[in-house]
Amino acid sequence: MPEEKIVDARDTFxxxxxxxxxxxxxxxxxxxxxxxxxxxxxxxNDVPEWISKVGHELVSNEKIDDVWHIKVRKAK
Amino acid sequence: xxxxxxxxxxxxxxxxxxxxxxLSKEIRSGKVEITMLSxxxxxxxxxxxxxxxxxxxxxxxxxxxxxxxxxxxxKFFVDPVEEFELKQNQVRxxxxxxxxxxxxxxATGCEAVYDEVPGLKESSETPYTRDGAVAMFKKLRDFExxxxxxxxxxxxxxxxxxxxxxxxxHEFFEKRxxxxxxxxxxxxxxxxxxxxxxxxxxAIPEFxxxxxxxxxxxNMKEVDVDNKIVHSEEGTExxxxxxxTVPPHRGxxxxxxxxxxxxxxxxxxxYSLMMNDQDNVFALGDTTNLPxxxxxxxxxxxxxxxxxxxxxxxxxxxxxxxxxxxxxxxxEADRGRATNACFNYIDPPEIKAPTKSMHxxxxxxxxxxxxxxxxxx
Numbered sequence: 001m002p003e004e005k006i007v008d009a010r011d012t013f014x015x016x017x018x019x020x021x022x023x024x025x026x027x028x029x030x031x032x033x034x035x036x037x038x039x040x041x042x043x044x045n046d047v048p049e050w051i052s053k054v055g056h057e058l059v060s061n062e063k064i065d066d067v068w069h070i071k072v073r074k075a076k
Numbered sequence: 077x078x079x080x081x082x083x084x085x086x087x088x089x090x091x092x093x094x095x096x097x098x099l100s101k102e103i104r105s106g107k108v109e110i111t112m113l114s115x116x117x118x119x120x121x122x123x124x125x126x127x128x129x130x131x132x133x134x135x136x137x138x139x140x141x142x143x144x145x146x147x148x149x150x151k152f153f154v155d156p157v158e159e160f161e162l163k164q165n166q167v168r169x170x171x172x173x174x175x176x177x178x179x180x181x182x183a184t185g186c187e188a189v190y191d192e193v194p195g196l197k198e199s200s201e202t203p204y205t206r207d208g209a210v211a212m213f214k215k216l217r218d219f220e221x222x223x224x225x226x227x228x229x230x231x232x233x234x235x236x237x238x239x240x241x242x243x244x245x246h247e248f249f250e251k252r253x254x255x256x257x258x259x260x261x262x263x264x265x266x267x268x269x270x271x272x273x274x275x276x277x278x279a280i281p282e283f284x285x286x287x288x289x290x291x292x293x294x295n296m297k298e299v300d301v302d303n304k305i306v307h308s309e310e311g312t313e314x315x316x317x318x319x320x321t322v323p324p325h326r327g328x329x330x331x332x333x334x335x336x337x338x339x340x341x342x343x344x345x346x347y348s349l350m351m352n353d354q355d356n357v358f359a360l361g362d363t364t365n366l367p368x369x370x371x372x373x374x375x376x377x378x379x380x381x382x383x384x385x386x387x388x389x390x391x392x393x394x395x396x397x398x399x400x401x402x403x404x405x406x407x408e409a410d411r412g413r414a415t416n417a418c419f420n421y422i423d424p425p426e427i428k429a430p431t432k433s434m435h436x437x438x439x440x441x442x443x444x445x446x447x448x449x450x451x452x453x
Contacts, residue, residue, distance in 0.1 A: 009367045011421045014235050014403065016271035020367045022295060023231045026192065026324075027339055046267040053293055053310045 002031035010039045010067060017043045018050060021072065025056065028074045033059065036070045044068050077108050077390055080177035082157050082167065084114030084142050086122070086449060087361030087375030088183030093451035094383025096147035099390060103149040108390065110149065111175060113167070115156035117142050120206070121445045123372060126237065126408075129203035129212040130244050133442070145449045157184075160334040162357060179356050179386055182342060184331060186233060186362040186370060188323040193229065195299030200227070200321040203241065215318060216248055221257025222317030224249075227296050227306055229324030230265050233362055233370040236417065238262070238322050239270055239279055240408040245320065246286045247410040260286070261314060263294035263306075275407070275417060278427040286410065296321075325370070327363060341365035346421070347398040348385075349378055358382050368421075369403045376448065377402040383451070406438040414438050 007024060009017035017038035024034050036047065044061060047070050051058045059071035081092045092112050102108035124138030143152050159168040166176040188204045190197035201212035224245060228238045242262050249255040262269065262283065268276040269283065269290050283290055295309040299319070306314045327340020336342050336351075343352040344364035351357040360382055361375030368374060378399050385395040401421030408414045413430035414437070447453045 007367070012367045012401070013419055013424050014272050014369045015231060015367065016266065017367075018266045019230055019271055022265055023339075026230065042267070042273070049267060050293060050310075054295075 002029065002033065004033045004035070006035045006037065008037045009043075010037050013040075016040060017068075018046050021047060021070075022050070025054075025072075025074055030074050030076065033071060033073045036068075036072070038068045038070065039066065040068075043070060047072070077102075077178045078176060079108065079110045079179045079181070079386060080167065080175055081110070081112040081181045081183065082160075083181075083183035083185060083363070084112055084116070084119060084152070085183060085185045085361065085375070086372045087185075087363075087379050088112065088114075088181065089119065089142070089145055089449045090376055090451050091181055091183065091358075091360060091379035091382045091386075092150055093145075093147045093449075094379060095386050096150050097451065098383060098387035100147075100149065102390070109151070111151045111153070111177075112146065113153050113155055113157055113169060113175065114142060115154070117154045119145055119449065121442070121449075123234065124442060124445075125206065125209040126203045126240060126244070127442065128206075128209040129201075129216070130248055131213045131217065135206060135210065137442075140446060140449075145446065147450075156330070158330060160330075160336060162336075162354065165356070177356075179358070179389070181358045181360065181382060181386075182331075182336070182351070182363055183360050183375070184328045184363050186325045186327050186340065189326045190323055192324050193296045193298060195301045196229075196296065196321060196323065199299045199301050199304070200319040200323075202321050202323055203237070204233075204323055212320070216245075219249075219254075219258075219318055221254050223259045223261060223315055224318045224320065225261045225263065225306060225314045225316040226320050226322075227263050227294070227314070228265055228322045229296060231370065232322045232325050234322075235271060235369050235371070236275070236405045236407050238264065239275065241320060241322070242283070242288055243286075243408060243410045246288065250410070260288045261316075262288050262290040263308075263314060264290070264292050265295045267292050272417065272419070272425060274425055274427045278415075282409065325362075331363070337365055346401070348395060349382055349399050358386075368401055369405070371403060371405060373404045377404075379451075406434070406441070408435065408438065 127133035202208040342359040409430040414435035417425035
């Protein structure tokens with residue numbers, strides 16, 4: 001059964017939201033979904049770019065009250 | 077009251093000493109009992125391994141007897157915990173001893189793991205383990221030139237290390253007079269060369285000055301041992317004659333085996349440092365799942381918060397401090413220089429130009445560390 005998790009990487013600089021996402025993706029099963037919360041403006045571009053390079057799926061990417069909510073699904 | 081510390085690394089040691097000093101009268105009168113359980117009777121200054129790997133320190137310089145670092149009154153046993161029975165407020169050790177507690181601090185740390193990247197262990201050098209640091213120095217000393225690749229696993233402890241390693245490789249080969257024969261290649265898992273934007277901005281011109289090639293979005297997938305090629309998850313590759321790695325890390329297996337946290341990372345409140353859904357269990361340092369730097373510095377500042385709060389909880393029933401995410405990192409550069417990064421949950425670091433005095437301060441801290449572990453600095 002695919003899992004859905006939230007990683008709260010708001011207000012952190014190191015290791016940063018994308019590094020947290022990569023850590024999660026290594027442990028996740030195919031089909032698992034993660035919602036990454038980030039206050040780092042760069043995440044809105046960096047995360048989709050990495051997801052595209054590696055071949056996972058970007059589910060959604062939106063900014064709500066200064067927080068980026070980026071949903072991704074492990075695809076392979 | 078029984079206060080139990082599991083883990084005798086930097087975090088556990090500083091926190092235990094902090095509590096012991098704050099509650100020294102209560103310990104002497106028998107009202108408070110502090111116990112520490114560790115897997116070893118040795119205490120290693122882990123940041124010193126970087127210097128061992130470059131021949132600047134010896135293993136004997138970075139190790140002390142753990143018992144010599146603890147405040148009088150702390151009961152210390154070399155007997156690692158195998159079972160955490162949180163509902164019963166007790167742990168069970170390898171020797172079969174049951175220790176009950178009123179407050180528990182889990183500081184078991186994390187460790188390098190290689191099984192996620194086939195071929196990495198047999199192909200690479202690393203300053204992250206004791207054997208690895210010694211072996212790395214021998215390889216660097218004998219290296220006659222070629223392609224040197226720095227590759228970084230995720231997650232890893234000491235996030236500044238990839239940058240420092242690269243500076244130190246440049247300096248090492250320059251001093252050996254073979255820098256012109258070495259093609260230094262740096263890789264990093266995300267979109268810039270360091271996760272902290274200001275460090276990345278500072279390091280890029282330094283890398284260009286040192287003629288260090290760099291590639292971002294490079295996550296190790298596997299190493300072709302025979303052909304000396306690292307393949308990335310992103311579909312690129314790096315050839316190497318010498319491979320230096322910051323290996324991936326995980327929390328300890330005992331944490332996962334006891335269902336305390338996925339991959340060995342304990343879910344922890346970022347301000348109280350209390351384990352989620354517990355009211356008498358703290359987690360600190362590399363042990364937590366917090367999305368912050370896994371460094372001795374983090375453990376140090378967290379330990380001070382936990383020490384103060386345990387004493388306060390004992391005396392008043394209320395915690396008095398919250399952890400603000402403070403981290404302070406020295407950053408070794410080349411030419412005998414260093415800079416530093418200090419930040420918290422809110423304020424990013426501002427990176428200044430490296431200076432020789434900051435390098436001297438770092439070298440001094442390498443000696444002062446033992447006072448730091450005792451909780452005196």
